[in-house]
Amino acid sequence: MFIGLRKTEESEESEESEESEEIKEVEIEGSGEIEGSGEIKEVEIEGSGEGQEDKDKGVYIYIQGLNERVTKELLEEIFSEWASSITSISKKDQKQVAYINFNNLEDRNTAINTKQGHSTCGIQLYLQPGKTKKKDFGIFMFADKIIPKHDIKNYFGNYGEITYTSDPKQRGSRYSYKISFKNRVDRDQCLAQFESNQQTIGNVAVTVESDHGRGRYSRG
Numbered sequence: 001m002f003i004g005l006r007k008t009e010e011s012e013e014s015e016e017s018e019e020s021e022e023i024k025e026v027e028i029e030g031s032g033e034i035e036g037s038g039e040i041k042e043v044e045i046e047g048s049g050e051g052q053e054d055k056d057k058g059v060y061i062y063i064q065g066l067n068e069r070v071t072k073e074l075l076e077e078i079f080s081e082w083a084s085s086i087t088s089i090s091k092k093d094q095k096q097v098a099y100i101n102f103n104n105l106e107d108r109n110t111a112i113n114t115k116q117g118h119s120t121c122g123i124q125l126y127l128q129p130g131k132t133k134k135k136d137f138g139i140f141m142f143a144d145k146i147i148p149k150h151d152i153k154n155y156f157g158n159y160g161e162i163t164y165t166s167d168p169k170q171r172g173s174r175y176s177y178k179i180s181f182k183n184r185v186d187r188d189q190c191l192a193q194f195e196s197n198q199q200t201i202g203n204v205a206v207t208v209e210s211d212h213g214r215g216r217y218s219r220g
Helices: 002-019 052-057 072-078 105-115 149-156 184-196
Strands: 023-029 039-045 060-064 086-092 097-102 126-129 133-143 162-165 169-171 174-181 199-201 204-210 216-219
Touching: 060 105, 072 086, 072 097, 097 105, 105 126, 133 162, 133 184, 149 162, 149 174, 149 199, 174 184, 184 204
Parallel strands: none
Antiparallel strands: 023 039, 060 097, 060 126, 086 097, 133 174, 133 204, 133 216, 162 174, 169 174, 199 204
16 A cells, blocks of 8 residues: 555656756845845746746746645636637746646736736736747857947847947957858858958958857847
8 A cells, every 4th residue: 555655756746847847047146035125137947848838938927935735736726817828837946936838928917917916825826928048059259459349230230139238358469350140151251351352340350269159148
């Protein structure tokens, strides 16, 4: 009888693990109190499965400051009005946070406005719209002189959308910049052009090299 009970508990733990995605990084600004003004800075989500596409689009609600009495089943009941729009709900007991994924932005926002401050199990729900990290693709640019950032953006903008341009960093007698493209194809076309031709910005000769796919992460 005890063996059967143990197998059942192990099965339940396995099912719970399969139901929820692993949240790799959550950084919160502010006090973290339920009545505070904490803000999600970045959330990176890895893995794939139900609700992953919604998370990539940022169409989810993040809830912090929960307690052990607030269960996944209770959250399903509280947000039952949007059951047809919710793709998944996960509760992280260790951090007492939850993620509710939606298939459209309108219902997500309506749910936040409707249930913000909802009282349950001795607490008030503090709902925050989800934000995801989106990877972009970078290069390092080197020049003998400092080049204004707006000139750099205008020049590399001819290859594609630029999401980030760093301030110059002096490396010996040269200056380096980090420039990030939204799309890998645009970044690669830029690199190919520099390989075949000498390039200048204004009257300053510049060279570039890939960041080897490391890219950087920008807020979604």
